[in-house]
Amino acid sequence: MTGRLANATRAYESGDYIAALTLLSSMVDDGADAGVLTLLGRTFQKLGLEKDALDLFGRAVDLDPTPEALERAAASAVVAGDDARALLYGMRLFVLQSNNATVAALVASAFIRSGDAQSAHLVRAALVESDDPAHIHLAANLYAGEDRDPAVLTVFRKLANLKTDDPYAQATYMAIARDFCDYKALADLESRWEKASWDTATSTPPLLQGETPYANLLHCDNERLNRLATNGTPTRNRSKPTFAARPRMSRKRSTQPLRIGYLSSDFWSGHATMRLLQAVLTLHDRNRFDVTLYCHTHDQFTTAETSDRTRWGRIVPIHAMSDGQAAQTIRADGIDILVDLKGSTAGNRNTILNENVAPVQVSWLGFPGSNTNIDCDYVIGDPIVTPPSSAPFYHERICRLPETYQPNDPFHRALPPPTSRAELGLPEGRFVFAAFNVTRKMTIETIDIWADILRQVPDALLWVLVDGSVARENFARAMAARGVAETQIVFAGKAHYESHIARLQAADLGLDTFPYNGHTTTSDQLWAGLPVITLRGRNFASRVSESLLTAIGLPDLVLADKQALIDRAVALARHPEEIGHLKQRLIGNRDSAPLFDAERFCLHLEAAYERMAERARLRLPPASFDVPALPERKGRFR
Template sequence: LDEMQVRDFSAAEASLHEAERLAPDDPRVHANLGTVYVRQRRLADAEGPLGRALALSPDNPYALTLLAHVRQRRCAWEGLAELHARITRLLAAGSDDAYADFNAFALLAMPTTPGQQLAAARRFARGLAPALPVGRPDVSFASGERLRIGFASSDFRSHATVTLMMELWERIDRRRFELFAYGTLAPATGAVGQRVERAFEHFIDVSGDTFDRIATRIREDRIGILFDLNGYTRNARPAIFALRPAPLQINAIGFQATLGTTWHDYILTDRFSLPEPLQRFYTERPLYMPHMLYPSDTTRLPPGPPPSRAACGLPEEAFVFCCFNNAYKILPEIFAIWMRLLAAVPESVLWLLDTSTEAKENLRREAASAGVDPQRLIFAPRVGVGEHVARNAAADLFLDTYPYGAHTTANDALLAGLPLITCAGDTLVSRIAGSQLTAIGLPELITTGFAEYEALAVKLATQPGLLKSYRERLAANRRSTPLFDMARYARDFEDAMQRIWTAGAPN
């Protein structure tokens, strides 16, 4: 819908209500209305139109995945297992709906395999492919001319992508590389926006341009290597990359899975996150960073002591488990483990991010159903990046989610000196926290199953000396290991860029 492209959701909603009146039996109309509600964060309102879409088209892959995602964001788990089972069956059988694709991003937080994620991504990519294949542009650089690297994203604002990438952009050697940013959503204002724009020699606002025009601009700028920092996330404009505006195109940071395309040459990763046995589930060639795939803006941790527990609304003497992941990552299986941990560790509390009133109420209701006092769940309000990172230090142990684990939130915790435990599976989204623990020298905190994860959490919560030793190692390792050494990361990144440019297009 044109209105959705320009983010005029009120106009889009009005258009779709009229379309419902004219074509009440078209599931696409109802699914699109549900999407408009989701984009406005009206999650409860989205349930009705998505349910109507599925009543008309029970195997509509988009409506199924979006409805499951809505339930996960609301932490409204009734019927969620059935939705997940229907999605799994549909992924196995293949959908014959020519008008709907799986929501590829939403699938990452559901119990899916790498092969299923690849199938869904390939299906979505087919809808983006131009009618006629577009060849690689012929770009070369004269002796002494710098290699041009472009970064395209809708997230040049106070967003996790900037939290991770900012310091890297600032550290890249401008004698060797010329940096371009293409903002596909209106750029941020204020201090964050100013810092982002200063990090690039060329910051181009293309938010009002068509896909074709953006691709043409990138070609005219003679970009050698182009980073897709969105993938299939919210506000992404993936059709730009299907037009092949740069000779080398890299899937990086924003979408931690394959994009299933023929026009992304590489995925930026590391050998823990994407081990060689899993490469067959990626259409991109792995571009392995030597230590970890994630950079980090280490300047975001404010100087001085962290906030007190009282300032964070936490009981002074309690053992504080925490998880600041988004609500859609919290699934019933992992939450059940957390409730058993609260039962096993007297006077403990669980500190979560307050993502919405509804999610908070539903999680407290689930806690009560598990026999846990709902007041032992404490919710942290959203605050600025620096304040949020600093408050991690008030907790005792970060508990990761599964299958979509902590990414930027793991980086926040480790930067603040908070130990975390994770459960690494076969999907890339489940392995990012483990990659960071490996890079900071704490691989013992990586588990590979729920029983091991639960046992490790109990052990750390009931053996203060052991947890203290991990906290001390973490503090020491922050200064001596690769995870937060951005000077080293920048040199590794520069070497990788030069290497793939010299090698040319992969076969």
């Protein structure tokens, strides 16, 4: 057999595949070893007979399952379109060579083609250290949406370096760098972004096109630029760049209750939005308002729900419906005002609004700004977050509630006793600044301010919510570079809501983030009795803390510029008795000031809905307006 195999090999190498096939076929008939089967399989490949080749490579693996034989069989299975056998041989090889990026790519691709992308995650780690562009692209697809695994930072750094002119790759890397507090990368990325964003008179810079509206707000407080970030927004098929508020179908009923529809994926009691909103939903006057929740909340949350969601309104599940089916359902229900609670945030179904489903369509609460490419008539704000000067940057008309745009629930929100500093690992007798916004809001501007404060008060601590070892190392390194001692930083992790409210009470002063303030984070701190210090902002997202502090009666904690904020924070840390007075004011106002007065808020909101509906009934186009405030409440509401 040795002589015939040598002759067959010479024929194969000389390109005489028919002669090689003749010789090898006779050897197979006599019983063949793995070498004969492999050479015959390679010959079949040269003749375009991949499936026959795969059968032979499989037999060779059965006789001698070397890594080379497994790789050859797996690669042949891919060419033959046999993903089942590609996975069979590929996974056997991956067990032997778990760091082999080529093998991982083969297996991951086969999983994806077979419709099991989740299983591809089993091998994705092997792709991270590869410099092969194909491997980097595949890894980016498999790590997309991750915000916990440090490998995602490596993958998207490589992708950004590979695709330097791709705005989506650059914007994604910028977003991930924020999550992991990679301030060195952010400094470079933001510098390039700022240079690219100046000339917007004639076109939108590519870097802006690559950003989602939410990602843009994390570092940009320029309302003119905010509306140019369009990645992830619905595709437009009109010539106009934005929708304009306009008359729709008119409301025919004038004596029946207004039919209000709320659209969201957050209709479960554990979500931050519902901690704000559920009291208002419950308090709606059912004689005047018929409330329907168009719920596209994921089943994992609704099935685990323990509270009675029906007290919020009639629930219509649309999770399994297409946008067209959902739009048809809403129209059939005769909804007068459809309120989208998501806007340009993850999990939205805002393309439903582009189906023109209700006489009045409103954006509220979920997204702090104008909703690019979403067909809304109104955005609900207040005099602080949406002053008249903001109107040119909104295609929606602005409805200003009189005190704050943000609802709050004082009835179902936990308010446990404080956790002691000893239990939290915080020392007694030292001033504790609390920073509990997510890391993506902790911009370079923000940590520069924090570092300046801490340098001036070296005995003070920064108790900061940073999760994950990589992010913590990066944050500590950045603060050290700004002259802050490691001993001044205490890291906090995530906690269940009740535990979080309990621990907040151990701090002295909350530090806000800029330009994207704390929103629910700030109201949670105020609810816990923790004062928060902030800056006056230039767009909706950067004005929220000012709105909340004003509504709770602490407008003096809103400072006009960075230096004023730094000076005030330092002064409070040096005179902690003033913090005691601030906390007394805050706690005294908690049950009487407008911020947590859900009943008062609901009445203002209902007045807004009635005015919107009346304009629609009269076939008048939407117009901006201010809701007048009710007389000041006398006494406590809780």
